[in-house]
Amino acid sequence: MQKHTISVLVNDQPGVLARVANLFGRRGFNIDSISVGNSEEKGLSRMIIVTEGDEKTLEQVTKQLHKLIDVIKVHQLSDAPMVSREIVLMKVDAAPAVRSEITGVIEPFRATIVDVGPSSVIVQSTGDSEKIEALIELLRPYGIRELSRTGVTAMSRGMVPALKLQA
Amino acid sequence: MSRDSALVAGKPEVPPIVQGEVISGADALLRCLLLEEVEFIFGYPGGAVLPIYDSIYGSHLQHVLTRHEQGAIHAADGYARATGKPGVVIATSGPGATNLVTGIATAQMDSIPMVVITGNVSQDMIGTDAFQEADITGITLPITKHNFFVRSAEELPRVMKEAFYIATTGRPGPVLVDIPKDVNIALSPFYYPETVSLRGYNPTVRPNKMQVERLIKAISEAEKPVIIAGGGVIASGAEKELLEFAEKTQIPVVCTFMGLGGFPGTHPLAVGWPGMHGNYASNQALMQCDLLIGIGNRFDDRITMGRTKEFAPNAKIVHIDIDPAEIGKNVDTFIPIVGDVKLSLEAALPKAQPAKSKEWIEQIDAWQEEYPFAYQQNGKLKPQAVIEMFYETTNGDAIVTTDVGQHQMWVTQYYKFNQPRSLISSGGLGTMGFGLPAAMGAQLAFPDRTVISVNGDGGFQMNSQELAILSGMNIPVKVVIINNKSLGMVRQWQELFYENRLSEIDLTHSPDFVKLAEAYGVKGLRAETDEEAQQVWAEALAHDGPVVVEFVIDKNENVYPMVASGSTLDEMVMGDEK
Numbered sequence: 001m002q003k004h005t006i007s008v009l010v011n012d013q014p015g016v017l018a019r020v021a022n023l024f025g026r027r028g029f030n031i032d033s034i035s036v037g038n039s040e041e042k043g044l045s046r047m048i049i050v051t052e053g054d055e056k057t058l059e060q061v062t063k064q065l066h067k068l069i070d071v072i073k074v075h076q077l078s079d080a081p082m083v084s085r086e087i088v089l090m091k092v093d094a095a096p097a098v099r100s101e102i103t104g105v106i107e108p109f110r111a112t113i114v115d116v117g118p119s120s121v122i123v124q125s126t127g128d129s130e131k132i133e134a135l136i137e138l139l140r141p142y143g144i145r146e147l148s149r150t151g152v153t154a155m156s157r158g159m160v161p162a163l164k165l166q167a
Numbered sequence: 168m169s170r171d172s173a174l175v176a177g178k179p180e181v182p183p184i185v186q187g188e189v190i191s192g193a194d195a196l197l198r199c200l201l202l203e204e205v206e207f208i209f210g211y212p213g214g215a216v217l218p219i220y221d222s223i224y225g226s227h228l229q230h231v232l233t234r235h236e237q238g239a240i241h242a243a244d245g246y247a248r249a250t251g252k253p254g255v256v257i258a259t260s261g262p263g264a265t266n267l268v269t270g271i272a273t274a275q276m277d278s279i280p281m282v283v284i285t286g287n288v289s290q291d292m293i294g295t296d297a298f299q300e301a302d303i304t305g306i307t308l309p310i311t312k313h314n315f316f317v318r319s320a321e322e323l324p325r326v327m328k329e330a331f332y333i334a335t336t337g338r339p340g341p342v343l344v345d346i347p348k349d350v351n352i353a354l355s356p357f358y359y360p361e362t363v364s365l366r367g368y369n370p371t372v373r374p375n376k377m378q379v380e381r382l383i384k385a386i387s388e389a390e391k392p393v394i395i396a397g398g399g400v401i402a403s404g405a406e407k408e409l410l411e412f413a414e415k416t417q418i419p420v421v422c423t424f425m426g427l428g429g430f431p432g433t434h435p436l437a438v439g440w441p442g443m444h445g446n447y448a449s450n451q452a453l454m455q456c457d458l459l460i461g462i463g464n465r466f467d468d469r470i471t472m473g474r475t476k477e478f479a480p481n482a483k484i485v486h487i488d489i490d491p492a493e494i495g496k497n498v499d500t501f502i503p504i505v506g507d508v509k510l511s512l513e514a515a516l517p518k519a520q521p522a523k524s525k526e527w528i529e530q531i532d533a534w535q536e537e538y539p540f541a542y543q544q545n546g547k548l549k550p551q552a553v554i555e556m557f558y559e560t561t562n563g564d565a566i567v568t569t570d571v572g573q574h575q576m577w578v579t580q581y582y583k584f585n586q587p588r589s590l591i592s593s594g595g596l597g598t599m600g601f602g603l604p605a606a607m608g609a610q611l612a613f614p615d616r617t618v619i620s621v622n623g624d625g626g627f628q629m630n631s632q633e634l635a636i637l638s639g640m641n642i643p644v645k646v647v648i649i650n651n652k653s654l655g656m657v658r659q660w661q662e663l664f665y666e667n668r669l670s671e672i673d674l675t676h677s678p679d680f681v682k683l684a685e686a687y688g689v690k691g692l693r694a695e696t697d698e699e700a701q702q703v704w705a706e707a708l709a710h711d712g713p714v715v716v717e718f719v720i721d722k723n724e725n726v727y728p729m730v731a732s733g734s735t736l737d738e739m740v741m742g743d744e745k
Contacts, residue, residue, distance in 0.1 A: 011367065015304065015316070022308045056495070063492035069313040069333060072367040 001052040003032065005078040005154050006062065008047040009039060011070040019068055020047060029053065029061050033086070033151030044072060048084075048153045050129075077154050084154035087124065088132045089114075093143030094121040102142060109135045120145060128152075186358050192320035193218035193351040196284070197226050199327035202359055203282075205255050207231055207246060207611055209239035213259025214299060215286030218351035231611070231640070234632040236263050238604040240270025241630065244279055245605030248591045249566055249612045251404065253280040253334045260287045261299030264345075265306065269598055272310040274341040276595025277425060278402055280334040281341035282327075283311075289349040290318070304345050312340030317347070320355035332363040337370030338490040339402055370489055374506035374514050381502045382460070382485050383518045389458035389483075391527045392418045395441070395470075398425030398594070399463015399488060401587045405509035406430070409462065412512050417521045419531050421449045423464050424579060425594040432583035433563075438531055442470040443730050444576040447538035448531050450736040453479050458522075461486040463508040466497040467595070470736075477735050487511045538728075538741065540580045547721045548696055550574060550649050554581035556704055557619055557647075565617040566591060566609045570602030570626030573655040576726045578621050600629030606644045607636055617645065617708070624650040624674050634687035637713035645707050646689075646715045648680050651722040659725045664732070684715035693717045 010016045017036055024031050032050040039046040051061060062074045077084075094102050094116075102121065103113065111125035125135050129152060136147065184198055196219060200208065209231045212220040223230050233239040236258045243254030254274075258267050264285040274281045288297045304314045313333050315326045326344055334342040386392060400409050406429055413420050413436050420430045421438045430437055439446035441453050453459065453470075459482040464470075466486075471478040475498050483501040486494045487508055494503040504511055542551040554577050557565065563583055568591040569575040575592055584590045591609055593601040606620030627648050637644055654672040661669050684691030690710055692703040700718055707714045727742025 015308075018305065019308055026309045060492065060496060063496075067490070067492055069365060069368045 002054065003078065004051050004053070004058050004061075004076060005082065005084060005152060006049045006051065006065075007073075007075040007077050007154065008049060008065055008071060009073040010045050010047060010068075011072065012038070012043050012045045013070055016045070016070045017047070019070060020049075020065065023064055023068065024049075024051070024061075027060070027064055029057065033149075035086075035151040035153045037153070048077075048151070050152050075156075077156055081157040082154050083157055084128050084152050085126055086129060086132055086152045087126050087150045088136070089148045090123045090125075090136065090139060090144050091120050091146040092123055092139050093119065093145060095119055098142065102139070105138050106135065111135060184357070184359070187356045189354050190357050191218065191222070191351065192317075192323050192346065192353050192355065193222040195320060195323050195355065195357050196327065196346070196351070197222045197228060198357060199324055199359060200228060200255060203253075203327070203331045206252075207243075207608075208255045208257055209233060209243040209246075209608065210257030211236050211239055211259065211263060213263045213286065215260035215288060215348050216257060216263075216351070218348065219257060219284075219286065219346075231607075231636060233604065234635050235630065236266035237270055237600060238607075238630050238633040238636070240267045240281075240283065241273070241598075241601050241604035242608035242611075242633070243281060244270060244274050244601075245568060245591050245608030246612050247274070247279050247281055247608070248277075248605070249588055249609035251280075251402075251588065253282050253331060254608065255282050255284070257284045258286070259299065260285060260303070261301045263299075264301055264303040268306065268310065269596075269600075271307055271341050271343065273593050273596045273598040273601060275310045275312065277593065278339050278398060279341065280339035282330050282334050283341055283343040285343060285345045286351070287316075287345050287347045290347045291349070293347065304343065307343050310341075311343045312338075314343035314345065316345045317350050320350050320353035323350060323355075324357060324359045328360050329363050329365060333365070333368065337368070337372075338399075371491070371505045372489065372507040372510055374487070374504045374511040376514070378502055378504045379511070379514045380518075382504065382515055383520070385458055385483055385485060385502060386416055386418070386522050387520060390523050391456045392416070392458040392460065392522050392524055393438070393452045393456040393482075394418050394420045394460045394462060395423060395453065395464050396420055396426040396429050396462045397423045397464025398429070399508045400426055400429035403463065403489070403508040404587075405463070405512055406587045408509055408512035408516065410434070412516055412519060415516065415519045415521065417524045417528065418460065419452060419524070419528055421452060423467070423470060424592070426464060427579060428584035428587045428589045431585040433585055436528070438535070440579060441736065442467075443472070444580065444726050444728065445470075446535075446540055446580070447728060447739060447741070448534035450730065450739060451534050452531055454735070454737045456482045458482055459484045461488070462512070463488060465493050468497075471497060472730055472733070472735060474733075474735050545721075548694065548700055548718060550577045550718065550720045550724060551581050552697065553647075553649065553700055553718050553720075554578050554621070556700065557621075558582045560704065560708060561617050561619070563589075565589065565619050566606075566613060568592065568602045568606040568609060568618070568620045570622040571597045571599045572623040572626060573651070573659065573724070573726045574621050574623045574649040577649070599626035602626060603630050603644075603646060604633045606646070607633060607642055610642045610644050614643075618643075619645045619647060621647045621649065623655060624648055624652060624677055624680075625654045627680075628674075628677060631683065634684060634689050634713070634715070638688035641712050643710075643712050643714075646684075646713065648715065648717045650680070650717050650719050651724060652677070653722050655722070655724070656726070658722075662725070680715060680717045690714040691717070693719065695719045
């Protein structure tokens with residue numbers, strides 16, 4: 001199944017996230033990740049949704065999204081060059097003896113240690129999902145006690161317009 | 168006490184509504200309804216909507232107090248289907264609101280315009296699990312076109328304006344407005360906006376010219392074209408355009424269940440209706456056509472039988488619909504035309520040319536002749552004959568509402584619907600209990616027309632309490648019960664697909680329907696033979712008021728023809744008759 005990253009501009013209203021999530025749930029569309037925050041315009045929020053499915057499913061997802069009254073625009077980002085990022089925080093078992101080793105592991109990923117406890121550290125990393133996955137796998141042998149990912153946020157590159165699926 | 172001096176509909180002159188006047192949220196709500204030219208509100212009071220009902224007391228807006236909120240919403244739905252105008256319902260918070268859920272889902276599935284007003288507990292109590300609190304906007308998210316939670320009396324008029332606009336434009340549907348009690352009480356200057364501006368809601372009503380050109384070209388190349396006309400034809404008021412288009416292009420028309428009446432059922436180009444219990448000619452036409460023009464329909468699984476890849480296998484499919492999400496949802500579309508059906512047909516009409524369909528029409532006529540809807544007389548009262556009697560005695564001019572089940576299929580098989588909005592039935596959701604209250608709403612809208620509500624003995628008992636309204640308001644609906652003392656459609660399926668293991672379908676212990684009617688002050692009649700049927704039906708039609716007529720039929724009567732679940736349309740079971 002192909003992954004798709006969709007940008008949805010919505011009215012900043014209570015319950016809009018529930019409407020979108022509900023739509024995916026009841027129509028049987030999968031959500032890999034969903035992130036929501038303010039957009040460049042006051043009163044509007046931008047949701048970045050990563051979903052899986054064939055082209056027909058994607059077409060239905062976008063059409064159904066656009067039927068929601070609070071949805072202003074729907075763009076598919078992943079058909080054009082885009083930048084996508086997520087943040088992960090991982091609390092990793094780290095007795096003093098292995099801390100320098102962990103530092104060495106995370107350095108090529110430009111990840112940072114943002115908190116140090118008596119027997120653990122919190123590692124923060126930013127990047128696309130594949131990079132995050134790779135880092136998680138490298139740190140897993142040390143023991144990951146807690147892990148929290150933000151989900152993907154994304155934007156089309158440069159002046160390349162995002163593929164507009166629904167006006 | 169209501170301050171709503173503007174709402175005096177009965178007086179010769181209605182005082183102008185003063186913009187900026189400080190009034191309560193409840194009074195503002197009623198003013199909005201007046202400005203939206205609402206004729207009837209169907210509803211049921213309760214604690215959270217007491218301020219609204221106090222305002223209703225001070226107004227002359229016509230409120231119909233049903234005996235159950237479900238009765239209210241189906242009645243509003245029936246009114247909306249009969250008139251094309253939005254139905255309006257009011258219910259209180261919590262159980263009042265949740266009792267509307269089935270009716271909202273019914274309207275949503277059939278794209279019926281409704282404005283559903285619910286009360287809620289005061290905002291300071293929201294989220295505390297207060298008495299009669301329910302998150303009705305959350306509950307109805309998936310079954311409304313849109314819903315609103317009103318946070319202030321100031322925004323109430325704008326919300327109401329938007330609610331009516333959303334419910335009635337684009338693809339129609341139910342819109343729910345949930346109003347907390349404190350908003351109904353709060354005072355605010357009343358300003359009703361003249362226009363609506365919703366940035367994310369701009370339905371495409373005008374079709375793309377290039378796609379219309381492609382349609383015209385496809386017609387010129389077709390030899391076996393068929394139109395499948397759905398409820399969208401009726402919703403957009405495109406009956407005349409469809410008739411003209413079909414006659415000009417000489418393309419036969421299959422009407423879906425929801426589209427019945429959108430094209431005259433007795434017209435030479437009318438093929439019938441397709442699907443599970445549709446006629447042979449319609450199903451064959453869909454399977455063998457080379458061009459299928461879907462107009463305001465949605466290729467429901469009762470028509471495609473869920474086997475979308477094998478549906479109309481040789482056809483180029485054209486799909487005209489105002490809802491772009493319907494196009495390509497169930498079947499792959501060769502020519503998509505997003506737009507209002509009426510405007511789309513208007514755009515196509517000037518260029519439309521006759522198709523090379525002479526032989527094809529002859530083939531369809533031959534199927535019609537060889538495999539009509541038919542039944543065998545066996546000395547017992549036949550439901551099919553009863554429905555034919557309704558058609559003949561009303562010249563097809565009645566508004567017929569149905570409940571859900573076998574009788575619903577017999578009505579659509581044996582009553583010829585020649586006018587739009589003359590069949591009122593729950594198509595998409597298949598809601599039992601719909602028929603009686605829906606008839607009430609339709610009859611209130613058209614007091615001078617004959618309204619027949621055809622029910623099974625099962626569905627009738629789901630909302631029979633609304634007989635009280637027919638009686639109390641002298642609403643002259645002819646309520647018909649086709650009584651086979653069982654859940655007939657369920658029995659038919661158990662018989663055919665569950666080795667005749669008849670599980671929980673026996674309704675022998677039902678009330679004496681004639682006495683039940685009389686207990687409500689409604690005339691009650693019963694027929695068990697053909698002769699009695701003719702006699703009591705004549706009496707019912709002559710009666711100036713509501714009447715319940717029970718037709719007792721053979722409990723083993725089945726609906727044929729039938730396409731079994733999992734089969735394709737050309738695999739029809741013709742029953743005993745063929």
